[in-house]
Every structure is written in structure tokens, then in C-alpha cells.
Amino acid sequence: MKDDRNIAENYLIHTYNRYPIVFDYGKGVYLYDDTGKRYLDFASGIGVFALGYGQQEYNQALKAQIDKIIHTSNYFYSAPLANAAKKLVKISNMKRVFFCNSGAEAIEGAIKIARKYGHVKKQLKESEIISLEHSFHGRSTGALALTGNITYQEDFFPLMQGVKFAKLNDIGSVKEKITDKTCAIILEPIQGEGGIYPAKREFLVELRKLCDERDILLIFDEIQCGMGRSGSMYVFQEYGILPDVLTTAKALGCGIPVGAFLVNERAEDILEAGDHGTTYGGNPLACVAVDKVLDLFEKLQITEHVKKLTPYLESRLNELVQNKETVIERRGKGFMQGLELQIPAKGVINKAIENGLIVLLAGTNVIRFLPPLIIEKHHIDEMFEILFEILE
Numbered sequence: 001m002k003d004d005r006n007i008a009e010n011y012l013i014h015t016y017n018r019y020p021i022v023f024d025y026g027k028g029v030y031l032y033d034d035t036g037k038r039y040l041d042f043a044s045g046i047g048v049f050a051l052g053y054g055q056q057e058y059n060q061a062l063k064a065q066i067d068k069i070i071h072t073s074n075y076f077y078s079a080p081l082a083n084a085a086k087k088l089v090k091i092s093n094m095k096r097v098f099f100c101n102s103g104a105e106a107i108e109g110a111i112k113i114a115r116k117y118g119h120v121k122k123q124l125k126e127s128e129i130i131s132l133e134h135s136f137h138g139r140s141t142g143a144l145a146l147t148g149n150i151t152y153q154e155d156f157f158p159l160m161q162g163v164k165f166a167k168l169n170d171i172g173s174v175k176e177k178i179t180d181k182t183c184a185i186i187l188e189p190i191q192g193e194g195g196i197y198p199a200k201r202e203f204l205v206e207l208r209k210l211c212d213e214r215d216i217l218l219i220f221d222e223i224q225c226g227m228g229r230s231g232s233m234y235v236f237q238e239y240g241i242l243p244d245v246l247t248t249a250k251a252l253g254c255g256i257p258v259g260a261f262l263v264n265e266r267a268e269d270i271l272e273a274g275d276h277g278t279t280y281g282g283n284p285l286a287c288v289a290v291d292k293v294l295d296l297f298e299k300l301q302i303t304e305h306v307k308k309l310t311p312y313l314e315s316r317l318n319e320l321v322q323n324k325e326t327v328i329e330r331r332g333k334g335f336m337q338g339l340e341l342q343i344p345a346k347g348v349i350n351k352a353i354e355n356g357l358i359v360l361l362a363g364t365n366v367i368r369f370l371p372p373l374i375i376e377k378h379h380i381d382e383m384f385e386i387l388f389e390i391l392e
Helices: 002-011 056-068 079-092 103-121 141-146 150-156 171-177 201-214 284-299 302-323 345-354 377-391
Strands: 023-027 030-033 038-041 096-100 128-132 163-166 182-187 217-221 245-248 259-263 327-333 336-341 360-362 366-369
Touching: 038 377, 056 284, 079 096, 079 245, 079 259, 079 284, 096 103, 096 284, 103 128, 103 141, 103 182, 103 217, 103 245, 103 259, 141 150, 163 171, 171 201, 182 201, 201 217, 284 302, 302 327, 302 336, 302 377, 345 360, 345 366, 345 377
Parallel strands: 128 163, 128 182, 182 217, 217 245
Antiparallel strands: 023 030, 030 038, 096 259, 245 259, 327 336, 336 366, 360 366
């Protein structure tokens, strides 16, 4: 209701330019506002609600855990923690995991691993991390230092020092930035906020080889592009390589705030007791969410569904490229797609929302599509028809 909007505006710190909508509930791939208007959701809470809204098995698992216990400190074990850790390690091909509350926190943990690896393993007094231009890794100050966009950074200088920026899909650019102080290279296998740019297979393979040769940790940020969105649980699994550190969040909890960073052999013994911690991370409620999400991904064959429908989604988006002069190109992988426009995308997105379609912005002129991973062909057709009419 209008009163809810006014109250929120009066009491919240104004860090978001929110749309004048109060959502009341969700069902499947649709959201409903407090007037009863229905919206086709091709944003999924910025890639969070992979299983859609009102998934009953998921909801019941959370309700049952709430009646048992929601939180204990990390001085103790719990069955949900053990189950979630075992399943996530197995499904990601990694070795060990640390649960936290968000993607930005997962990045902060990855930074600490990288820094300590440089100090302890490489005996460096000062270490450097290479990130990529146009990357986005989060809003906390450490994550912000790794984000390759000065627009996000400039009001918060000085940030963490020792970060250099190379170019995506340009291995020569990466090599130019490496010094004896380099301890880690971090990248998104599909850049999200930067405009939906996938890393090329040969670039990732060469990057892995380069890190092995120079004793550098390779960190993949799959907070947005992971968890089945590409058609594999994690993008790197399609290329026959493994990162040393992996960050994941968003769809990991499908609505419950949870993130994680995982490590492989090179980094699994870096952090010791007392090196890192979190009050809420890995609590029973969050871990039941992770446990149930991973079960449902397997039961519902989510990655297979994404692979099966991706060609259809891409073909419909390509139709917009072919038929609308304002659309330059489509980029993306799986259910993480972008349309680059010749005009600012904000106005198109506003018009889409008015017409009952939720899509996202990436940069200034890219429409970003992050639908729930359970969409069907008729949902893609519905999205297409709305955008076709708007772009007319």
C-alpha cells in the first residue's frame, strides 16, 4: 500500500531508488503486488529465487527447522551444517567450505585466503591481487576494491591497496599485471553487473595454467552465475578446470541469506582456528535451506532443464535483436542473458515493469535476464511479447 511506501521512505537510509511497488506474495515465477497485479519475474530477486516462489518442499523444510532450532554458535556442530557442507563440497568438486551470510562476505573470506597465502606460502611482506575491468564483487570495502568500476569506488577511497585490473578474455593483459607479489587472480566466469560478458573457454584454461606456473591462487566468483544458471552447477565445471577458491551465494539459499567460499588442495589449509569467523554463518536454518535447495536441484533436474530451454530463450532474444533497431546484440550463457541497447535501458525496464515484466539493468544500456530456473517456454513467450511491444 502507499502507506507502506511512505513509511519505508521515512525510516530507511536511501541507498536504493526503489520502484513504487509493494510486493505481497509470489507463486511460481510470478510476483503479486498489494493491489493484486501480477508480474512475470525475470529477475528472481537478482538471481536468488532459482526454484521460484512458494516451493512447498523448500518451505516445509524451513518451517520444520524453525520449530527445532534456528541458531547455535559455531562453537558447536549441527546436522544441517554437516549435511549442507557435504553436499555442497560434492556438487562443486571442491574440498572444504566455509558458510557465511552473503556473497560479499564470501569475497571477503576469499581475500583473506589470498592474502595469507601470499604471506605464509610465498613469504611475501606485501601481496597483490589481480581483478578484471568491469567486474563486480560486492559493496563491502574489500569487495569494492576488487570491483573494476570506479563509479562504485570513488566516494570511498582509500580502498584496500595492492589490486590491479586486467582485461577479460585477454591473457596478455593478465600477464602484464603479474609481478612477484601477485598472490591471486579473481574473476567472474560470466560478468554480471558489468554487462553480461562470458569468459571464453581458452581464456579460463590459460588462466589456470598461468596460475599453476606462477604459484598464484585462482579465485572464481560464481555468486551470480553459479548454482545452475549456466546449465551446470558452476560455470567452471564446463571447462575441465578447478579454481583454488570458489565463492557462491544468491541461489544457494533460494531466499534465506547464505553464502559460502570453498577451497581446493592448494588453499585448504590456509585458514586456521581464529583466522576467520561469523556469528550467523552456517546456522541450522541457513544450512537446512542449502541442504534442501541442493536436494531439489537434483530431484527437479534443474541443470538439465536450463540446458534444454537455453536454445529457446536465446532464439527469442535473438528475434528481438533481428527485429528491433534499438537492440544491438544478445550476450550470455544459460539463464543469464543480456540485451545491449542503443538507448539507455532504464526507460525500457521501467516500461516493462509497468506492463507486468520484471527485468534488471546491467551497466547503463543492457537489459539483464535472471529468471527462475524453472521457467517454461510459455513464460519465455510471455516475456518476448511484452518486450516486443515495448521496443516497438
